[in-house]
Amino acid sequence: MTPTTKLVKQLLQDHTAELTPSERQLASVLLQDYPMGGLQSITKLASSAGVSTPTVIRMARKLGFDGFPDLQDALREEVAAQIKQPLSKRDAWMVDDSAEHPLMRFAQVVWTNMRHTLERVDTEMFDTVAKLLADKSRPLYVVGGRITRSNADYLFNHMQIIRPNVTMLGNSANVWPQYLLDMDKNSVLVIFDIRRYEAHLEKLAQIASERGVTVVLFTDQWGSPIGRCADYTFNGLVEAPSSWDSTMAILLIVEALIAEVQDARWEESKERIEELESMFSSTRLFRNQGN
Template sequence: MSSTLADEIRDRLGDLSPAERKVARVLLAGYPASVFETVATIAERASVSAPTVLRCASRLGYRGFPDLQAALRAELDARTASPVTLYETSGARDGTASGRADGSEGAAPGSTVVLRAVEKTFRELTTHEFHEAVALMSDPRRRIHLVGGRFTHLLAQYLGLHLMQLRQYVSFLPDGHVERVSALTQLGRKDVVVLFDYRRYEEDKTAVAELVRERGGKVVVFTDPWLSPATAHADVVLTSQVTSDSPYDSLTPTLALIEALIGSVLDRLGADAHEHMKAGEDTARRLGLL
């Protein structure tokens, strides 16, 4: 899935008539719940006629309003998909997931799918969002805190460990309840929390993002095309594709995005990062770690 229904509606706003744009804005304002309202209710909220709502759905490329609602149901199903459900629907059980009906193995199963996902991630990357993330992570006055999920904590550690080599004030949100509560309670305007949240989304990530914003801090969210609920409280959202040739989402595109981010942070910090790296290596040598 390359985009959400909301993305499609935004992209097509220029193709709609003024009355149809009113309908589109009502749909976007309460998305996704608004899409499941009745045609009459949406028409009333948009101050247009019911036929205008139907024409809007048609102009967006759907056969009718029920067809548009069905597209959103499919999107919501995708957002909550698990490896089990993806396995059951992908053809993995009969060996056809990789496109080989006989179940035989290719030279590099899934490599083309992942390469396309990486390329698509960078092609659809919003330049402004990327540069804003770099600016936040390069600001020496800010404290950076990272947190991930079931699998994505590995990505949070990968990014965090690199940032630690480039600058001061980088840490991971503690796993322990008491320690995490203490860390979050102390956050302020100088803090940036970088969190990773991919389907199936974790409620605590949204709560963390909300707390950070309430305390005046900044939030950077790495997520998939369906968007973690935490993005509602984010200052920066970096999305990456997760398409793979197995029931498991691929995090390779996210890793590639992280490495691009690390390179840009290093460039922005320049000589300061170089000095920090040298000081770190000197300390490591004195400790016998290198």
């Protein structure tokens, strides 16, 4: 690996004059989706840039790396450094306040996140996961982290209405082994984990995977370590002009899955919704609009 302390994007800019047209095209793709673009497989990166895999290797070497794996290691180190300094995330987004209203500035970033996330979603995987979630014979378990628990709650609340046999894991990791007792190869575990990745979630996923459980992961563009044992992984872009990450792109995929599952189970879910509404009416937990 190169001994330089420069960021990969700085190296790309420094060596622009030395790059061939194909390598410049590759560099442009990397910079457009930095650093996520460089963390995908070499074949996917080459395909995205419209170049050959040898071109990717040659460019990595021109930047001073032994090869593409070393370039990826450098990108991962950059990400790790960012994770260790969460307050620096806000500083990186500081711009001229007079440029536009903060609401619109933030919204523009979120819209961009969603667009790039959708461009990278594997639609076949989406369809497969939707079928898994719609299958009531497969017990469904849902869990999230400190920040992503709200995303997990959202999925759980809707799945519980649409289909039976859905469980939200408790807040305390100390009781998770009790849920694992009932998980087997027929079970599905949906986990939400974005930076800063949570070790107890990774351990939960590892044990569940060893028991044959199908693990579905929702994570950020860099990818939680849980991805190593997950069967299906959805990556959403999360960076925003804030000290906190935005999970709107992840929520977009979640809501689309909810809609697809409900459509697939419409007749059954319709009956469940009608029965639920009847319960609300009889217990008067909610008032009808206009009353």
